[in-house]
Amino acid sequence: MTDLIARPDERLRLVELVNRVLDRGAVITGEAVISVAGVDLVYLGLNVVLTSVETARARGMTGPADG
């Protein structure tokens, strides 16, 4: 059976969120912060996801919009 109609699990949702917010979206300043203290933000984002899933779950974070 497909799980397409079901909401994605929390981990996938966070990965999708972090990927989009950190790695996409329009860059409008010539000096976009693509790294913080030499650590690539995308890599950083992955760590944020891996270490924050449980925290997010505990706080009952909801999706970006109903879907």
Next chain:
Amino acid sequence: MAERLWPYLITRAGHAPEPGVAGVGGAPVRGLAHGDLSVWVSDAGDGPVARDLESIQRHNDVIVAATTPGLTPVPLRFGQIAGTDALSATLDARADHWLARLDEFAGAAEFGLQVTEDGPRAQNMHADARPGRRFLERLAARRRRTEFMRTAIGRAVAGLVRREHIETTSDELVIARTAHLVPAARVASYRDALARLAAEYPEARFQASGPWPPYSFAA
């Protein structure tokens, strides 16, 4: 100290945040109108750039809060700090581009799709992934599957989406990753089309996400 503003999105001039919209760090969000456009910002403060999950979520939440049935703003990437003059100059320099994006995004949202290998074959993947002919054959087969699936997805959603973005990934279990810009009136049909596609390929796992602000189409 230079002015440090955190920009979230570009929208049309006249579209201002409701009072009480809070951004990264809880800072109030305001609109900076310039010409036909407005960029929503909050004060970034003097400390290091926020980089925790809550800030990422807040950045997204501001953009979601700004989205109305008739207006989907252009989402900006996380973590850009700039002053008013630099932001105004950016709006000026590419005004036509931003207005075209706003036209294209109106009434639509982004939806993500990830198709991965499922079942026993996926579990054996790592065991087989060693240098050698079998690995190369597997690699070639995976490329064929990816091309095949991308085509199948494109065909399934044709006429239902305004734009398609195909992502590349080095994750060997991922067959295809796409993002689609889908008008609200087509969302149900879009989901049905992907569900039918998923039913055709029970050996693959289809996972959908969205609606999202159109991050993948904003550049």
